[in-house]
Amino acid sequence: MIGADAIVxxxxxxxxxYVFGYPGVAICPFYNSILDSSIQTILIRTEQNAAHxxxxxxxxxxxxxxCAVTSGPGATNVITGIATAFADSIPLVCITGQxxxxxxxxxxxxxxxxxGAVESFVKYSYLVKNVNDIPxxxxxxxxxxxxxxxxxxxxDVPIDIQNAELKKFVYPExxxxxxxxxxxxxxxxxxxxxxxxxxxxxRPIICAGGGVLLSEAEKELRSFSKKHRIPVVSTxxxxxxxxxxxxxxxxxxGNNGKPYANRAMNESDLLIMVGARVADRAVSQPDLxxxxxxxxxxxxxxxxxxxxxxxxIPLVGDAKHIFKELLSQEFxxxxxxxxxxLNGYRNTMMPRRNPNPDYVDPAAFITKLSEKMEKxxxxxxxxxxxxxxxxxxxxxxxGKFLTSGGMGTMGYSxxxxxxxxxxxxxxxxxxxxxxxxxxxxMMELATxxxxxxxxxxxxxxxxxxxxxxxxxxxxxxxxxxVVDLSGSPDLEKLAAAYSMDFARLETMEHADEVxxxxxxxxKSMLLECIIDxxxxxx
Amino acid sequence: MKKIYSVLVENxxxxxxxxxxxxxxxxxxxxxxxxxxxDDKAVSCMTIVSxxxxxxxxxxEKQLNKKLDVIKVKTFDADSSISRELxxxxxxxxxxxxxxxxxxxxxMNAQIVDMSKNMMLIQMCDIPERTQLLIDMFxxxxxxxxxxxxxxxxxxCTETDEKSSQKG
Numbered sequence: 001m002i003g004a005d006a007i008v009x010x011x012x013x014x015x016x017x018y019v020f021g022y023p024g025v026a027i028c029p030f031y032n033s034i035l036d037s038s039i040q041t042i043l044i045r046t047e048q049n050a051a052h053x054x055x056x057x058x059x060x061x062x063x064x065x066x067c068a069v070t071s072g073p074g075a076t077n078v079i080t081g082i083a084t085a086f087a088d089s090i091p092l093v094c095i096t097g098q099x100x101x102x103x104x105x106x107x108x109x110x111x112x113x114x115x116g117a118v119e120s121f122v123k124y125s126y127l128v129k130n131v132n133d134i135p136x137x138x139x140x141x142x143x144x145x146x147x148x149x150x151x152x153x154x155x156d157v158p159i160d161i162q163n164a165e166l167k168k169f170v171y172p173e174x175x176x177x178x179x180x181x182x183x184x185x186x187x188x189x190x191x192x193x194x195x196x197x198x199x200x201x202x203r204p205i206i207c208a209g210g211g212v213l214l215s216e217a218e219k220e221l222r223s224f225s226k227k228h229r230i231p232v233v234s235t236x237x238x239x240x241x242x243x244x245x246x247x248x249x250x251x252x253x254g255n256n257g258k259p260y261a262n263r264a265m266n267e268s269d270l271l272i273m274v275g276a277r278v279a280d281r282a283v284s285q286p287d288l289x290x291x292x293x294x295x296x297x298x299x300x301x302x303x304x305x306x307x308x309x310x311x312x313i314p315l316v317g318d319a320k321h322i323f324k325e326l327l328s329q330e331f332x333x334x335x336x337x338x339x340x341x342l343n344g345y346r347n348t349m350m351p352r353r354n355p356n357p358d359y360v361d362p363a364a365f366i367t368k369l370s371e372k373m374e375k376x377x378x379x380x381x382x383x384x385x386x387x388x389x390x391x392x393x394x395x396x397x398x399g400k401f402l403t404s405g406g407m408g409t410m411g412y413s414x415x416x417x418x419x420x421x422x423x424x425x426x427x428x429x430x431x432x433x434x435x436x437x438x439x440x441x442m443m444e445l446a447t448x449x450x451x452x453x454x455x456x457x458x459x460x461x462x463x464x465x466x467x468x469x470x471x472x473x474x475x476x477x478x479x480x481x482v483v484d485l486s487g488s489p490d491l492e493k494l495a496a497a498y499s500m501d502f503a504r505l506e507t508m509e510h511a512d513e514v515x516x517x518x519x520x521x522x523k524s525m526l527l528e529c530i531i532d533x534x535x536x537x538x
Numbered sequence: 539m540k541k542i543y544s545v546l547v548e549n550x551x552x553x554x555x556x557x558x559x560x561x562x563x564x565x566x567x568x569x570x571x572x573x574x575x576x577d578d579k580a581v582s583c584m585t586i587v588s589x590x591x592x593x594x595x596x597x598x599e600k601q602l603n604k605k606l607d608v609i610k611v612k613t614f615d616a617d618s619s620i621s622r623e624l625x626x627x628x629x630x631x632x633x634x635x636x637x638x639x640x641x642x643x644x645x646m647n648a649q650i651v652d653m654s655k656n657m658m659l660i661q662m663c664d665i666p667e668r669t670q671l672l673i674d675m676f677x678x679x680x681x682x683x684x685x686x687x688x689x690x691x692x693x694x695c696t697e698t699d700e701k702s703s704q705k706g
Contacts, residue, residue, distance in 0.1 A: 180606050
């Protein structure tokens with residue numbers, strides 16, 4: 001058995017079903033070995049999207065997403081995808097081919113110091129120097145990626161190591177790393193403090209981030225919120241922790257969030273942040289937030305607590321464990337008046353829009369689309385105005401909402417939607433992007449076509465890089481610079497070129513029929529919605 | 539606020555780079571950094587001197603602990619530790635200042651470890667403030683070159699050893 005066979009065996013041991021990637025000479029031994037395995041390979045059209053597809057796969061399956069690319073440009077191309085996964089704590093294992101280990105450091109053809117380059121975007125990285133280390137390294141990599149605060153792990157494997165004979169393949173049963181033991185269970189003393197604060201609180205609120213979804217703690221959070229009638233808001237990455245229409249849910253916070261969600265958070269006297277980084281888009285002045293309230297910060301990563309925000313009651317641990325623990329403790333808190341106040345805000349502080357009837361109104365369209373989507377359908381939003389409209393108007397029922405929140409990587413939605421669909425073929429998967437973000441990933445229509453991945457794509461077309469145009473509208477008084485997307489392809493012809501069905505919606509008049517037809521069959525389709533180029537998210 | 543971090547790390551290639559990179563990426567200061575093997579060949583000890591406000595100091599410790607190559611982080615301040623720095627300093631001398639240089643060395647407890655007709659190589663091992671003082675004292679003579687190890691520090695032999703931050 002050679003190193004490449006061992007890598008494939010490791011992936012089989014880990015239950016990997018799909019590898020997203022792009023071959024090159026330096027990773028060819030691996031791609032040769034994988035032919036003898038039942039693991040399916042998806043030939044993505046550019047390496048960045050291999051990581052995005054693996055990310056979509058991971059977020060739907062709850063397993064580690066795997067991608068494999070070649071050395072040099074293949075490896076450097078994948079960095080943006082890795083950084084995107086890192087920012088949102090998505091578990092990936094990324095295998096990169098590398099030049100012959102004896103040539104390392106001599107700047108030979110397609111050599112890139114990828115472990116060095118990617119250092120600040122990975123949870124950990126390995127450069128394999130001995131073929132016999134492969135089983136241990138892969139076991140560790142999958143463990144690291146999918147435990148504690150999840151994240152991407154990169155394994156760089158020189159071609160001679162992939163071709164070297166392994167003495168004996170034994171896949172380790174457990175991981176023993178003296179430097180890595182994430183805290184999962186909450187500290188009992190801290191838990192008691194949390195309960196004491198809750199008993200005292202008159203206006204408590206939970207702000208849930210992506211960490212709740214990553215620890216699959218939705219059920220526990222909902223039960224806890226329901227049991228003690230504690231209102232919940234979420235960050236962008238936390239969308240989906242509760243159904244949008246749940247009576248205890250008060251929307252997304254932040255500069256692009258719901259006004260009533262922000263007001264609820266600001267007026268609370270006890271804020272429980274869970275699995276959220278308290279980054280600038282969710283909380284504009286994190287150091288001021290504790291001025292009028294107590295703050296409990298729950299996170300599996302101790303370094304997140306106190307990083308951006310002032311004095312807190314820290315509680316390190318996994319959200320699922322902690323909510324289970326909190327559910328098992330009996331205490332009472334009364335705050336019906338607070339809930340009534342919040343309901344009042346929710347009913348009266350709805351953002352108003354004045355849609356132009358000559359175009360599709362993205363807000364109304366997205367709401368209509370999500371109402372018509374299957375209950376457990378997966379909605380993948382890209383980055384740009386489309387993302388903000390999606391966050392604001394998509395109604396989550398039981399499905400997932402995926403987007404690139406931390407990094408804001410344009411082009412995320414199509415490859416991530418493909419990964420999501422492959423993770424669960426029974427689910428309806430819809431990617432919503434703008435015409436800018438669509439063109440960053442449109443090469444993947446070929447991948448969808450080749451591998452028969454029936455993802456539905458919606459392009460909100462306004463011929464502008466809308467989010468930047470909006471910024472230039474406010475900041476530079478309509479002095480538009482490099483945001484005009486003239487020259488974009490005819491999407492109808494493009495769809496035909498990739499054998500996809502196509503539809504166009506120009507106003508809201510026929511929205512119902514068009515959306516019904518778009519969602520009807522489980523096959524890929526492109527729907528172009530013409531929106532007002534001057535429309536604003538704010 | 540100045541803090542000394544004594545960081546035990548896996549003795550592998552690239553670890554220094556990862557730890558140093560963490561400081562630059564998060565805009566933490568490094569006042570000095572010294573690395574060497576410990577009694578266990580698989581473990582290196584990095585002594586990092588850094589400064590910042592309370593939150594920064596706490597973040598440095600947490601971020602160091604988060605690194606998968608870091609085994610243990612101890613944080614302490616100058617009062618609770620013994621710190622030393624080794625310095626080698628080469629100076630030019632002549633007949634008129636030779637006596638002065640030797641006197642300064644004597645007062646400062648520095649040793650002349652090598653010399654030629656017009657140069658002396660002086661070694662000094664002391665707390666960083668005093669090695670700096672020696673440099674200041676030699677400002678009037680011509681310094682040819684200086685090499686310093688950076689601060690090495692260990693906590694004083696007290697029970698506070700037990701309270702120091704521990705991983706896990």
